[in-house]
Amino acid sequence: MAMREETFGASLRRMREAHGWSLRQLSDESHIDKGHLSRIERDQRPVSEGIANAVDAALQADGVLIALAQLQRVRDGRAAVTSDPMRRRTVVAAPLVAAVASLGGLGDETPPVGRIGTGEVGHMERAVTRLRALGHQHGGESLWQAAAEVAREGYRLLGHGTFPSVVGDQLLAATGRAQMCAGWLAFDSGRQDIARSCYNEALALARQASNPGIEVHALVNLAFQSSFLDMPRQAMRYADAAERIAHGYDAKGRIAVVPLIRQATAHAIAGDGPESAKAAAKARRRLDQAHSEGDDWCAFVSHAELDGIDATIAMLLGAHRRAEPLLERAVDAHGIGFARNRALYRVRLARTRAELGDVEGAALAADEALDDLGGEVASWVVNTELQDVAQRFAQHSRSNGPERFLSRFVASGSR
Known part of the structure; x- marks a missing residue:
């Protein structure tokens, strides 16, 4: 036998x-x-x-x-x-776990793609940039599959193309960025297993390409997801690792702010207000000292976003009176380019006002969030929090504001 x-x-x-x-x-x-x-x-x-x-x-x-x-x-x-006597990097194509499976995996029948240059890499980078911008405007629902296709194309080129070492590193990095984009959009679509798989793939690609920017990005997103899944200790480990790498990579860039944001949120979920406040204050100081925009995925890092983060931390710690003005500032400062985040902070403003007993003000904020969602923002995260607001309003359904909101909410199909 x-x-x-x-x-x-x-x-x-x-x-x-x-x-x-x-x-x-x-x-x-x-x-x-x-x-x-x-x-x-x-x-x-x-x-x-x-x-x-x-x-x-x-x-x-x-x-x-x-x-x-x-x-x-x-x-x-x-x-x-495959092998080749010329000096080049040939990487075996890997499946994009779950996501690529739904799109059709790569097999032995994939034809050779020839010699790869910076043009193909640039095409992938531009596609990721566009998808990331669309995600900020519209949320992740229906977009993550497109990002997964970009990552899939990167694996195809890595597995079947011919290229010099420098282009190989660029291609690894571009595929890593596509994985990060797919992961974030999958997260915002409620597909947490796919998101985590994408982040882990990106982390591995970043190490192969010796790209600390992507490595930090993967770690902070893993921290963010861990906090979302109520695993603050795991989130802190990821955020701490990201801070160490970011400090050596670009200590004065916006990228160094993000690990501190993730630390602050994780501490708040764990109920440690002083440590959360310390990390949040450090994030603001570092943003004030930032000398450049840094990596393009850090475009969301702004004082308005920090207002939103500080407000979220205050909500987690039960300080709703402190959260309300911060959320109002965050909403006012987020334009159409970040409509998804604006909708999210409007929903949180509605929750905060409801906690403070301002039912009409809460309904107004929730109504405005519905306006954003009606403008083609499709985010599972925003919708999930909005459903929680709707449940809170059920006991106030005879009040004018909540009644109007609940009617619109049911008609919108957001339930």
């Missing part, structure tokens, strides 16, 4: 245990989510080339895990290994 060949997941678990590490230690060292690693070890998730690189480096496996992952993908029919 032939012995069954060991899967990648079983090999990873065996090597991790031989290293004396828990799954948490491997997660911390590789910056890959613990739950995602657990599913890989149980062979419930395919392993991408990026994650194989990250765990191989963490366990100092000298390429053994990379080769095992490559072999398993060939066995499963997901990729073909």
Whole structure:
């Protein structure tokens, strides 16, 4: 009877245990989510080339895990290994977990794409920039699949194209940015598993490309998602790691502000008001000292956004009277280019006013949020918080403002 060949997941678990590490230690060292690693070890998730690189480096496996992952993908029919005597980088195409599966994965039949240059990289970068701007305006619903397609194209070029090393690094970075865009848009669509997978893929790609900007972006988004899922300690770990990298990368740029925002929110969720206030104040000082816009994904970092973050922290800590004027400022300062965030802060303003007993004022803010949503903002996060407001208004349905809002809310189909 032939012995069954060991899967990648079983090999990873065996090597991790031989290293004396828990799954948490491997997660911390590789910056890959613990739950995602657990599913890989149980062979419930395919392993991408990026994650194989990250765990191989963490366990100092000298390429053994990379080769095992490559072999398993060939066995499963997901990729073909190519070689070339010229100096170039050839990367095995990896599936975009769950998202790409729904779009149609890559297989052995994918034709060669020839020589890749900066033009193809630029095309991907411009597509990501456009999708990110659309996300700020309209929210993530219906957009994340388009970003996933851009990432998929990046993997196709990496797996089947020919390019010099410098273009390979640029292509890795562009694919990482596409993954980040897909992850954020999937998060805003309520697809949390897809979002986390995208962030982990981006983190692995960032390390391959030696790109600290993307690495910080992935870590702060993982922190944000962890806070959203009520896991503040995990959020703090991600945010702390992001702060260390950002400090060495661009300590005077806007990118260095974002980890502090994530720290402040995580501390507030944990109920630690003083630490939250300390991180938020540090974020404002750092923004005041920022000398440049920095990486383009940091465009949302502004004093208006910090007002919104401070207000959210105040709400989490029950300080609604402090939150109200901050939210009013944040709403006024967010223009049409950030309509999604404006709608979100209007919903939070409605919640805060309701907590303060101003039912009519709360209904007005909720009505204005519906106006934003009627302007083609489609965000699962905004809609979820708006549903909570609608439930609060149910007990005030005979008041003019809440009654008008509830009628519009039901008619809009936002329930």
